[in-house]
Amino acid sequence: MISYAECSARERLALLLDPGSFHEWLPPIERITSPHLAQLGVPSAFDDGVAIGRATLDGHSVFVAAQEGAFMGGGVGEVHGAKLTGLLQRALRDRPAAVLLLAESGGVRLHEANAGLIAVSEVMRALLDVRAAGVPVIVLIGGANGCFGGMGIVARCADHIVMSDVGRLAMSGPEVIEASHGVDEFDSRDRALVWRTTGGKHRWITGDCDALVEDDVTAFREAAIAAIGAANPLTLEALEDEHVLLTGRLFALPADHADQDEALLLWRAIGVAVAEHVPAMSVEAVRALRIL
């Protein structure tokens, strides 16, 4: 068993895809780097923190992108975002069996904030074009930096999400919320609370991810292979169903929670009787709890 969380982006590609099949576009040797970081005197990366290319997965032709969390937390800058958008545009043209996005990102890279924000929205539109064309976009989340900010929204625009229990998927990071509204609102050092709020088990129970796996590269590979046929183009009916689900969830969580843990309240409201045991349960046991 090899920890997915502890792998670099390139190690994940090497281990997840068919051996030797990854062919990179705009590889580091081409040195397509961020011009904005240099201007700030901040070190740049020769791939701007994301590797993209084509490969095979269990013999299927796939396009793939992997964000490197160790470089600026996987933050999306102008070049990084354009590589993702270009890959998705190419997928729309060439129609691979699937697009895999190994997401690990804090969202917009603040060092080039405006360009990053527009870039994330370009990724989103390009992704929805690919999804509408019937090519499944599969997002894998299990890196130490999680999948936050604009990339947390991008992930939820995709056809299918695979998460590990150590993975995190959300919008604003706990540190940002704590900085805005204080430690009583969100104690970012309370790891158990952070995972109950954003972690893989929570996202599985609520249906925010489609597969929950162990922190193991092979488990991610198997889940990705299983998802290749999972194209799920959006329709008005599907969005109406989504609206009902999200509205129901909003009202399922009581506004007055009288100091009870809100995650446990929500899980119980969804129908998980053993909510208080979830954090200590194995991945396999939590998988069996899924009701939605």
Place this chain on the structure above:
Amino acid sequence: MQWRSLVLQLFGPYHGMRAEDDFLQGEVMFDGAPLTVVGTTNHAPIGVRLALAQARVVLDTIAKHPGRPLLLLIDTQGQQLRRRDELLGINRAMAHLGTTIDLARRRGHRVIGLVYDQALSGGFITSGLIADACYALPEAEIRVMRIPAMARVTKLPEAMLTALSQSNPVFAPGVQNYVAMGGVRALWQGDLQAALRDALAHTPTEDLRARDGAERGGRRLAATVMQCVLDAA
């Protein structure tokens, strides 16, 4: 600009728009044709509830009025920074709003975004930035984060960021920078009715923002990099 003043200028005194707390909606007549207007005011933080409220209007428009144009009025301080919203999956609610707008576009609705006061990051990305195109009033503010906060997070000196923001649109708040980068298609100045009329008639349906950013010099690399990926051997 206040939303009442804006809709008065756009649609006249009998506009029929209403505000419910921070949420705006209305079905207005413009040049003799109906238009759905939806948005927020009071620099609203966009949480799950407001994202769903906006998505509801978009879904109803798709279902009941095929092809009717949509105008998104944007005034937000960004996403709601609360643990409860994160627990409820605010990113999923935002994505839901974004995908409803995207579906409207695909089904032939023109979707125009207008930043009439303030737009920040999370509240903007699944509204104005996912419309066919986004416009702004000249006095509007668009930013990801204020420079002092940006200095804290990036650990770079505030004076350095302030100095750079004078020359590099990538860092600085400001609607002109978003125009230069292609994120805002144009500013609406003077006759707002003429600007809306022109937007409804001439807004492109494909995403031209990277190209615009290159032509305007505010975002020189994005379009080239995308093309390199398409052409790579």
